[in-house]
Amino acid sequence: MTEMRLQSVSGYLPLLRFDAKVARSELRWSGLGGSGRGHRAVAGWDEDPLTMAVEAARGADLSVPPESVVFASTSAPFSDRSQAGVMAEALRLPTSVLTQDVANTRRGAVTALIRALKGGASELIASGEKRTARPGTAQHVGWGDGAGAALVGSGDGVAKMLGHASITADLLDIYTSVERATPYPSEDRFVRDAAVGEVYTPAIRAALDAAGIAAGDVAAAVVPEPVGGTYRAAAKACGLDAPNLCEEVAAKAGDLGTAMPFFCLGLALDRSKIGDRLLVAGFGNGADVLVLEVTGRGDGTASAALARGAILTSYSRFLNLTGMLPLEYGPRAEVNQKVSASTLLRHGRDMHGFVGGRDQGGNVQFPKTPVPVRPDATGPEDYEDVPMTEIAAKVASITADRLNFTPDPPFYFGLVQFENGARVMMEHCDCEGRTPEVGEPLRMQFRIKALDRQRHFRSYFWKAAPIARPDLPEEGK
Amino acid sequence: MASGIKDKAVIVGMGCTQFGERWDTSSDMLMVEAFTEALEDSGLEKSQIEAAWFGSALDDVNVGNSAIPLATALRLQGLPVTRVENMCATGTEALRGAVYAVASGAVDVAVAVGVEKLKDTGFGGLPIRTKGSVNDLWMPYGSAPGTFAQLAGAYQAKHGLKAEDVKRGMAHVSWKSHQNGALSPKAHLRKPVDMETILNAPMISDPLGLFDCCGVSDGAACAIVVSPEFAKSLGKDDLVAVKALQISTSHGWEAQYGEWDGSYVKGTRIAAQKAYAEAGVRDPREEISVTEVHDCFSITEMVTMEDLGLSDEGRAAFDCLDGRYDRDGAIPSQVDGGLKCFGHPVGASGLRMAYEVYSQLLGRAGQRQLRDVNFGLTHNLGGQPANSVSSVSVFGRL
Structure with missing residues (x-):
């Protein structure tokens, strides 16, 4: 069988980073303010695990489409609508691609990765997480929103698997359920001791044995921690002295759940040299652990995501963005956002994939219409599909609208001019208080278009964002 | 050969209601107010009206669709009444219908009425409307x-x-x-x-x-349009064309x-x-x-x-x-x-x-x-x- 390797690993974080000091200050009266240390990534109102997973997956080279696509999350917005299917459309993969949604455990992405590396087919695995937790809990300030994606294929790639091992244990560090959407945690000291003794130590030892390497050969670890100190104790037990990148990411962006291993692996690849051995784990009611050998460089997306963003210091906005402070926006928010299933089936592929068309005269437009907009067009024409998501674009006109309802005002929208000649009226995102100027470059982002609060449905489209994110201040400055 | 609309229709009567927050007045009454003023201004009888155009843009907060609300409000018995809608240009569209009908020679007397009851939305600004099931998939809901x-x-x-x-x-x-x-x-x-x-x-x-x-207001306005020949037959000589x-x-x-x-x-x-x-x-x-x-x-x-x-x-x-x-x-x-x-x-x-x-x-x-x-x-x-x-x-x- 052809050896399957990791071809690329990409990471994505939303723009905002919430400063835990703010929660500590705001909740001081309650005694539930937490440590006040670190930051967590906070998704925009129009981001969810699927949109972020798509953003991470865009880092992969999909010019040769993978044979299968996996979407992994414990906070997937739909329980009976294939998000892997929508992701395949957003990435403009063939309709014949095998799709699978993985849920119900934080280690699902790593499990899928091991299966893919052991299988013979190319596969894209993307994980996204936007988990809900109540204010006052460690999870509310400690969990972050984000995504990671891994592409497995038969080329030389960036890493190959040397060995793996798994342990299953019904360890309830936390759980969520249909009846309880927010996590119910167990005592930290119990969780740490059980995670070290019952899960990580035996799993890591077995993985190292399977890989045929010594603990001291590991250059970097990606070991998600259910509670702080877990890795240090497990590393001591196993003889590891490699740094754990999950600790750094947890401090800067929060625990990304299912997405944590891929995001941190992306970061590890950015910082590794060829030949390095990496230990990567997925944790949740047991653990999957694999040992990788680095064969290529990372794509830099995780490093860039970790270094750039904007600090969020408003606790009430943080509550609002995390679904914990539903504001009453009044009658203007009552707009009917119902999506027609037949319309979605008819047009969804072009919408999710942002596919425009080149008409017979060479002009590109979105959306495709029976008669092209080209002034000398006289009747219906056939189009050549033109994906718009990677085309350079700039602001033609824009405003920050404070009248129109949006969950996170103001509502930025305007005409976007694409380099290939197409022009589209679009919503903007990630402007963060600054209205982009006419002529400013833009990049496309896959986002929630509309939330239908009456029927609990969401539709997806692309939005325009300023092309560059600001650098985050370095820790301590 | 077409020669345009110039001087082929004249306005002999116009009416316009008080615009504003007409909390105590329905769309029906606004239409009646504007029409009554226009009819008195024209000196015509209602029975002389041969066709009507009705402009209303936002049927969900006004009187619903079709031209029936105008025919009913004014009791225009048996007349051809047409509703037009072209967003904020709706009032001009109504006038255009009446003017074209007269200019074509199809009728001597036509009326155009436009009305909106925006303050029944319950909030300031215009209602946010669907742009159609396809456009709603991508087009921004901008105000x-x-x-x-x-x-x-x-x-x-x-x-x-x-x-x-x-x-x-x-x-x-x-x-x-x-x-x-x-x-x-x-x-x-x-x-x-x-x-x-x-x-x-x-x-x-x-x-x-x-x-x-x-401002976002309630109100109605009305024009009575006739052919120049018909106006002159009534003895009118100070005419707006x-x-x-x-x-x-x-x-x-x-x-x-x-x-x-x-x-x-x-x-x-x-x-x-x-x-x-x-x-x-x-x-x-x-x-x-x-x-x-x-x-x-x-x-x-x-x-x-x-x-x-x-x-x-x-x-x-x-x-x-x-x-x-x-x-x-x-x-x-x-x-x-x-x-x-x-x-x-x-x-x-x-x-x-x-x-x-x-x-x-x-x-x-x-x-x-x-x-x-x-x-x-x-x-x-x-x-x-x-x-x-x-x-x-x-x-x-x-």
Whole structure:
């Protein structure tokens, strides 16, 4: 069988980073303010695990489409609508691609990765997480929103698997359920001791044995921690002295759940040299652990995501963005956002994939219409599909609208001019208080278009964002 | 060979309700009010009306769809009544239907009524509407000020202007309309407002502040249109004729094709040139005595002055600040207060504009009366700059 390797690993974080000091200050009266240390990534109102997973997956080279696509999350917005299917459309993969949604455990992405590396087919695995937790809990300030994606294929790639091992244990560090959407945690000291003794130590030892390497050969670890100190104790037990990148990411962006291993692996690849051995784990009611050998460089997306963003210091906005402070926006928010299933089936592929068309005269437009907009067009024409998501674009006109309802005002929208000649009226995102100027470059982002609060449905489209994110201040400055 | 609409229809009666927050008045009553005034003004009997056009834009907060609500409100027994809707240009569309019917010779007497009951929405601003099941999948739900605010940035960038100059020019537009609205008994907003208040108002949609936005009102307006021959047979000799009535509708070029710079309304430019040709206006700056333009937002009025050819490109802000369009300026605009202060009940606005021009031409405008009114122009704009329905009409004596 052809050896399957990791071809690329990409990471994505939303723009905002919430400063835990703010929660500590705001909740001081309650005694539930937490440590006040670190930051967590906070998704925009129009981001969810699927949109972020798509953003991470865009880092992969999909010019040769993978044979299968996996979407992994414990906070997937739909329980009976294939998000892997929508992701395949957003990435403009063939309709014949095998799709699978993985849920119900934080280690699902790593499990899928091991299966893919052991299988013979190319596969894209993307994980996204936007988990809900109540204010006052460690999870509310400690969990972050984000995504990671891994592409497995038969080329030389960036890493190959040397060995793996798994342990299953019904360890309830936390759980969520249909009846309880927010996590119910167990005592930290119990969780740490059980995670070290019952899960990580035996799993890591077995993985190292399977890989045929010594603990001291590991250059970097990606070991998600259910509670702080877990890795240090497990590393001591196993003889590891490699740094754990999950600790750094947890401090800067929060625990990304299912997405944590891929995001941190992306970061590890950015910082590794060829030949390095990496230990990567997925944790949740047991653990999957694999040992990788680095064969290529990372794509830099995780490093860039970790270094750039904007600090969020408003606790009430943080509550609002995390679904914990539903504001009453009044009658203007009552707009009917119902999506027609037949319309979605008819047009969804072009919408999710942002596919425009080149008409017979060479002009590109979105959306495709029976008669092209080209002034000398006289009747219906056939189009050549033109994906718009990677085309350079700039602001033609824009405003920050404070009248129109949006969950996170103001509502930025305007005409976007694409380099290939197409022009589209679009919503903007990630402007963060600054209205982009006419002529400013833009990049496309896959986002929630509309939330239908009456029927609990969401539709997806692309939005325009300023092309560059600001650098985050370095820790301590 | 087609010869246009000039002098083929005259207006013999007009009515316009008090615009504003008509909490105690239904759409039916607004239609009756406007129609009753117009009918009395015309001296005709209701039984002489042969056809009617009904303009209402927002059926979900008004009277529902179809023309039946007008036929029912006025009890127009057995007449052909047609509802038209073309967003904020709806009132002009209703008038166009009546004018074309008379000009074609199909009927001698036609009536156009426009009405909107916006204050029954329960909130300020216009309702947010679906754009259709396909467009809703991708098109932004921008508010009306949001779509027009984009004119400002694009206009400023195109002409290399300072933001402060554009902002002050826009503020003067609103200042002037508040001055005029104070003299209009039927206007919604009748209080003058100073420049500093306008400039420092809360932002609605960058860079449009509260006073850059027109009022949202209840109201109705009505016109009774007859053939010149029919009017003369009644012994009427002081007649206001339709000299031109042109509409230009976007076909996607602005929003999809990439040549438009976002700083003007193409449809207005097309409609204006056609209207001037139809009316025989060679130099609008000299021949147009008064304009009622679609000042839904101050920036709209400002760029419209360029689109109509009344200001040079890039100069409208300075012309506004110089008072060119004030009531005592070279080409007075929004003499009744405009959409900004008279109010904007969407389906009625095009007819309300015609009502003011009609009043000015007949010397009935009271405190607002201008001297030597030759041609009056109305400009009624539906949609948004990137996707518009633009109308330009010219009225004058027969």
